[in-house]
Amino acid sequence: MSLFLSYLLPGIPYGCAYALMAVGLVLTYRASGVFNLAFGAQAYVSAVVFSIALHDGWPGWAAFVVAVLLASPAIGLAMERLLFRYTRTAGPLVKLVPALGLLIAIPAVTQMVIGTATRLPSSLVLEPWKVYFHLASTPVSGEELSTTVITVAVVAAFALVLRSSGLGLRMRAVVESPRMAELSGVRSDRTSATAWVLSSLLAGLAGVLLAPLYSTVSASNFTALLVAAIAAAAIGSFTSLPITLIGAIGLGIAQQLLAGYLPSGTILSSGLRPAFPFVVLAVALVAGRTLRQPEAGDPLASCDPPAVAFRAPTRLTEVTVGSRAFTALVVGMLVATTLVLVPGNWEFVFTLGIVLSIVFLSITLLTGMGGQISLGQAAFVGAGAFTAGQLAMHSVPVLGAIVLAGVLAAALGAVVALPALRLGGIAVGLLTLSFALLATNVLFLYPWSGNGATGLTVPRPALGPISFAGNGAFFWLALVFLVVLAGVVKLVQWGTTGQELAALRGSERGSAAVGIDVRRLRVVAFTLSAAIAGIGGALYASLQQSISVNDFNYEFSLIYVVVVAAVGVYSVAGAIEAGILYAVLMQLTSTLPSRYSSLLALVFALAALTYVRHSEGVVAYAKAWVLDRAEQLTRHLQGPGLSLAGEAHIQDRTDRPAVASGDASAEHPGSPTEHPGSPDVHAVPRSHS
Amino acid sequence: MTGDPPRPAAQGDGRPLLELRDVEASYGPYRALFGVTFSVPEGSAVALVGSNGAGKSTVARVVSGLVRAKAGTIRFAGHEITRWPAWRIARAGLAHAPEGRSVFASLTVEENLVLAARALGGRRPNGALDRAFSTFGQLAAHRHQLAGTLSGGEQRMLSLAKVLVVPQRLLVVDELSFGLSPAVVDEVFGTLKTIRDAGTSLLVIEQHLDRVLSISDRAVLLVRGRVAAEGTVAEVEPAIDRLLPAHPRWSA
Incomplete structure (x- = not known):
């Protein structure tokens, strides 16, 4: 029994760090539909900033404020303002690619700024390696204790705030249709920005809490952390915060138990532990309630200008x-x-x-x-x-x-x-x-x-x-x-x-x-x-x-x-x-x-x-840009009198009044100039007098 | 000309509640509105009519802030709201029920209403919910059902209830009857009358001309993004007959 406990207990702090990240993932996913893979990178940045600040002799609270309360939320806010608010009504690929780019870019930039010297992690509250007490003869270190307590408290506080302030409800409304939410008086921009800031804060906290569990602060540890968090979020069907928390802790424990009980020295024992979250993820995705998003999309999407076709116009x-x-x-x-x-x-x-x-x-x-x-x-x-x-x-x-x-x-x-x-x-x-x-x-x-x-x-x-x-x-x-x-x-x-x-x-x-x-x-x-x-x-x-x-x-x-x-x-x-x-x-x-x-x-x-x-x-x-210019130049050289094509043609169609006919029957719906994406558009204006 | 006789316009303080002046709007390169000017007097019901693609929905969207006007000014209840974001216009008392599916399908009926009541009217939604459920009785039975699973008529009712949980000064409704059976259309229009009697002015976009003109004092006819005629229903009807002859005026 004590052997079992000695395998089980060290899994809990891992599980807690997974849970913080997973809750953050669920938050952004529900508020903006973005699966923010860059969370791993944000956790890394916070851990790095925290460790540098402490090594430079900052007091612990100041390092915490800068690393967790400022750095990571600032990155999250910038991502939402500059990138992801433009992807609200876009498809999954458009939401994924920038997140992937950031997952790669943020550690790269960090590395260029701070260099590649090995960083030792620093702990947040208690002495990390000091044993505070024994639970059924298993030692409980300060690291394990503080991580667990902080996680449970923070996740509970988040669940409470989301429920009582109505923020959770607003987030669900905004992700379905930001415009319709605005018609109900909800500030969609502010709601999704809030969600990004809060979830980034969780990512930063997870980074700082988890850092001492590894011997060095390196970006790849945090990518692995991210994947475990995704698995936990999948267990909670990307909706339920309590199930996500339980799933994350269970995952952390299961990893430690596997490492303890599998015969050591084999490929399975060394490989399955890091790969285990992926097994869980695969099972949760395939067996669980699906992540399939409704294809209906935003009913007010037609307020946007119609998308420009990829295909270039016919060229000269x-x-x-x-x-x-x-x-x-x-x-x-x-x-x-x-x-x-x-x-x-x-x-x-x-x-x-x-x-x-x-x-x-x-x-x-x-x-x-x-x-x-x-x-x-x-x-x-x-x-x-x-x-x-x-x-x-x-x-x-x-x-x-x-x-x-x-x-x-x-x-x-x-x-x-x-x-x-x-x-x-x-x-x-x-x-x-x-x-x-x-x-x-x-x-x-x-x-x-x-x-x-x-x-x-x-x-x-x-x-x-x-x-x-x-x-x-x-x-x-x-x-x-x-x-x-x-x-x-x-x-x-x-x-x-x-x-x-x-x-x-x-x-x-x-x-x-x-x-x-x-x-x-x-x-x-x-x-x-x-x-x-x-x-x-x-x-x-x-x-x-x-x-x-x-x-x-x-x-x-x-x-x-x-x-x-x-x-x-x-x-x-x-x-x-x-x-x-x-x-x-x-x-x-x-x-x-x-x-x-x-x-x-x-x-x-x-x-x-x-x-x-x-x-x-x-x-x-x-x-396409170069060819557009080449085409304009060619036309210019050839002189006027040629038919126009592409964008210029559209402009021409819309701004030039058609010949007034005065025949009302000509104004039947479905005229060829009507654009399918925007039902109330008329490309050919005509004086009504 | 056999429509109901137009009611006299209700008189407010003299200034119109909503006023559009030379409003232009476009979707990217596609221009939709060309200098639209008209107004909605306080306490009145105004019908906004025109063929498909005339710009009716765009007018509604520009008014509620979903689409930003490229030029011109929009005044509502003494404020210039041309550049206001949609949420601010909604909180100022201008409600917009857009065409098509306009409820949050992934939220329950009650959550749809709580969301609007909290955002529009402050923190305690209980009284507002009771009022909504008494006006829209059949929604009360479905309060914990996902809104996406309601029937088309119930969804339209909910979309009205959603914007009216808190009393509003102006309600803009777009194609209320779209996809509904005649009996349900009657019911929804009955609700519109109730709303108006409770003191909310109306701007109603509708294809069923007879229905909308029967509940309206005034009408605005849009043709290809321009106002072709504006005035009392009686004044505008000749222009409608001239410019929309193929319209199914008397079909229900």
């Missing part, structure tokens, strides 16, 4: 030809410089760019075309890489192994898609994230798969007499794979499946209503995407020649999504640009001092914040 032939020629020129120069001019390691860089492009294509297909969020692509990439490695070890020709890797990854994708079938939006992303963590911590560690930290070696392929051992030769091989796979994705996009995927992205119910088998379509999308990711992984393995589980850490899945979304998630070209750009920037930043090592991630994370305004991606947006 000169501009189209010019831009294609320019693209061909750039691609040709890239290939030429790779093969002729640049030093050897740049061949490797561009080849890596092509391999990454293939990996990113899998996101283009799944997320860009089908609207399905996957935060676990790294698992499929890794599965492909290790399959190729294992097959090559058993003397399968490497080219064949690369293709077979795609087949196995596809099967894995189909398996993961099955539990995802009854989930929607963000929940699919969380489920795939949990799969990736399971892969990183458990699946890839076995000798028959990734062989743990030792990893595998994978030779370069050969085709009969042709060897691809050199970087230059492998470049051509990768390019052939990219062209074939990009062609496949294009064909899918143009075909029936592509149209169905586009429909699925727009509305799942609408797709079902026009006779699309949504379940089958999702399985197809996941399978195809995983196959592409697997082939990309196998090529990566063969390119690097030596791979280990660290190459396919779950955190890469998050970075992948951020990079592709930042550059352009809707087009095949976007995936290729993202791959090349990422590889080139990685090479350029590789010589920077270590405190700037996350500069690369930061660049893309900040670019991802623009996703709120330009979901087509920074590069695609820039291209």
